[in-house]
Amino acid sequence: MISYSFHWNQAFKALPQMLDGALVTLQIAILSMVVGLAVALALTLFRLSGNRALSGFATGWVEIARNTPALFQIYMAHFGLGNFGIHLSPYTALLVGIAFNNAGYLAENFRGALKAIPDTQTRAGRSLGMTPLQAFRYIVLPQMLRVAFLPATNQMVWAILMTSLGVTVGMNTDLAGVTQELNARSFRTFEFFAIAAVIYYLIAKAVTLIARLFAARMFRY
Amino acid sequence: MIEIENVRKSFGQLEVLKGINLTVKKGEVLTIIGGSGSGKSTLLTCINGLETIDAGRIVVDGTDVHAKGTDLNKLRRKLGIVFQQFNAFPHLTVLENVMLAPVKVLGQSKAEAEAMAVKQLSHVGLADKLKVYPSRMSGGQQQRMAIARALAMSPAYMLFDEVTSALDPQLVGEVLDTLRMLASEGMTMICVTHEMKFAREVSDRVAFFHKGVMAEIAPPEELFDAPKDPELQTFLAATH
Amino acid sequence: MFDTSLTLADLGFLAQGAAMTLAVTAVSVIAGTILGIVFGVIRNQAGPYWSIPLTFLLDVFRSVPLLIQLVLGNAAQSIFKLGWPPFTTSCVVLSLYTAAYCTEIVRGGISSVPATTRRAARSLGLTWWQDMRYIVAPLATRVSLPAWIGLTLGVMKDSALVLWLGLIELLRASQILVTRLQEPLFILIICGAIYFIISFPVARLGGYLEKRWSPND
Numbered sequence: 001m002i003s004y005s006f007h008w009n010q011a012f013k014a015l016p017q018m019l020d021g022a023l024v025t026l027q028i029a030i031l032s033m034v035v036g037l038a039v040a041l042a043l044t045l046f047r048l049s050g051n052r053a054l055s056g057f058a059t060g061w062v063e064i065a066r067n068t069p070a071l072f073q074i075y076m077a078h079f080g081l082g083n084f085g086i087h088l089s090p091y092t093a094l095l096v097g098i099a100f101n102n103a104g105y106l107a108e109n110f111r112g113a114l115k116a117i118p119d120t121q122t123r124a125g126r127s128l129g130m131t132p133l134q135a136f137r138y139i140v141l142p143q144m145l146r147v148a149f150l151p152a153t154n155q156m157v158w159a160i161l162m163t164s165l166g167v168t169v170g171m172n173t174d175l176a177g178v179t180q181e182l183n184a185r186s187f188r189t190f191e192f193f194a195i196a197a198v199i200y201y202l203i204a205k206a207v208t209l210i211a212r213l214f215a216a217r218m219f220r221y
Numbered sequence: 222m223i224e225i226e227n228v229r230k231s232f233g234q235l236e237v238l239k240g241i242n243l244t245v246k247k248g249e250v251l252t253i254i255g256g257s258g259s260g261k262s263t264l265l266t267c268i269n270g271l272e273t274i275d276a277g278r279i280v281v282d283g284t285d286v287h288a289k290g291t292d293l294n295k296l297r298r299k300l301g302i303v304f305q306q307f308n309a310f311p312h313l314t315v316l317e318n319v320m321l322a323p324v325k326v327l328g329q330s331k332a333e334a335e336a337m338a339v340k341q342l343s344h345v346g347l348a349d350k351l352k353v354y355p356s357r358m359s360g361g362q363q364q365r366m367a368i369a370r371a372l373a374m375s376p377a378y379m380l381f382d383e384v385t386s387a388l389d390p391q392l393v394g395e396v397l398d399t400l401r402m403l404a405s406e407g408m409t410m411i412c413v414t415h416e417m418k419f420a421r422e423v424s425d426r427v428a429f430f431h432k433g434v435m436a437e438i439a440p441p442e443e444l445f446d447a448p449k450d451p452e453l454q455t456f457l458a459a460t461h
Numbered sequence: 462m463f464d465t466s467l468t469l470a471d472l473g474f475l476a477q478g479a480a481m482t483l484a485v486t487a488v489s490v491i492a493g494t495i496l497g498i499v500f501g502v503i504r505n506q507a508g509p510y511w512s513i514p515l516t517f518l519l520d521v522f523r524s525v526p527l528l529i530q531l532v533l534g535n536a537a538q539s540i541f542k543l544g545w546p547p548f549t550t551s552c553v554v555l556s557l558y559t560a561a562y563c564t565e566i567v568r569g570g571i572s573s574v575p576a577t578t579r580r581a582a583r584s585l586g587l588t589w590w591q592d593m594r595y596i597v598a599p600l601a602t603r604v605s606l607p608a609w610i611g612l613t614l615g616v617m618k619d620s621a622l623v624l625w626l627g628l629i630e631l632l633r634a635s636q637i638l639v640t641r642l643q644e645p646l647f648i649l650i651i652c653g654a655i656y657f658i659i660s661f662p663v664a665r666l667g668g669y670l671e672k673r674w675s676p677n678d
Contacts, residue, residue: 168624
């Protein structure tokens, strides 16, 4: 019935190359999360600022990030910015696109986490003579981080999966990009992409596991 | 001394304090009773400046609470407050809950704050719970921790806002015992409460609030045994 | 206002792309939801013998990039000589992808129905099927609907990836116009606006339902 013959050996020989690609994938995901977290924090502060222009900007960012495809956001970084004379390499465009997406989702996550901490906690802190900043820093923030941690972990997994979109803008050094190049040379599509799928799966599971262990240590209450 | 002069406070259309006049002297225990919505809890949060007031003034040891230049953070160190909801900080152990403000607000060393925290927690009977997280404790224990947390700031006054109202009946006693102990030690206290027996026992004076007005204030024997205000008579009849 | 060479015909081309996006989404969400309900009930009701392998399998769909799944799906259909056109392959892969997420939503919805409610229903003599049909389904739907709306929008956005298999959906249509007209920003903004106009109102509806139907109401 199947006349196709699998060539797993050939694919396994390329494993070192693919693992190098996996490192690039992980690198982009981590960088995009670091940038995304920083921007999300700024967006959250903008939304709390009461300044109309700032909070409008932040809301616009969040809604665009959440209501358009991640691939569209990467295209914007890669093709769209060309109108301003900004020509990003595939690597940078991918990083910018994913960081944009991360920032939007994380900002929404932060807002939800902030809402989950009752006002009475701040009041209790203020009653002990704390300044608003102290009450936020020592009472609200640590609790907020716990609420926000699990969704942020999910976003990290998303970031890993999103890196695969780089191949559509010519990225050829990450896992998906390397796999696609190998495929183009050999046409062993199924074998190469199946191995890539396993590597992606293992990375995603490892990240989830590490996050869980970290959370168990960090949030003991 | 806490001096409350003709204080008025509204939430939107609703006036919850309609000109309150009251003085609490050092060492005095004042309890405030009254139905819900009588404004008694609001008064406490006005005293420590968590709520603003619309008219009148509140003076604590010569400092006008709501005057413009008043450093509320500094003033609040003097005024310990415990709420109906225990407001334990869930992410900190019992010891850390009590140590946080002395370290961050008063700038005490960790050792100093810990010694004070252990002392206050032992005082309220929680010496064996230092490393426990609040979620592992009963409501009564959490409320006693909240009292120790306020006491660790060495306040001159303690304000108690219906501290037993959110507790299961069998846990009310342990918290009231703590308050009795504080009263017997000479702490200046204002307690908003529904516990009439407790009010009668510990108070120097009892104030009855009704619809934003202090309808009657008198020593407990007088107020409970010979109430003059008709609303108070109805209120007492209903609570017995 | 704009100095553009975009013609009405080009806009029509974009609209065709949008129609393709909606078609792929509709087929995948409908098929994925049906599968998701079946799998969700199995996850909830069947013993570990069925439920553990199923859970693992569905987790794979949520932990491997969709793009890789599409490539693998396409390679598989060619290996098995199924002769599927890209549309069919895309819909099959996206349906399984949707089902993987929908299963969790359905499972969550079913387990949100209190055991006591179900015991009460069975005590009245309702069969398992009647209990599911008249008690569990209405309650679970209410709990699951906001998440399901979110999933539908997610699939709509993720469906852009089918361009990799050669389908001309909204994003691919935009890309073709960008290459031809060399006005990337303008065309991409139109493309993004179309996605936004489809997604935003539905997302708001989901948020509203979530607030209104939150368990403490």
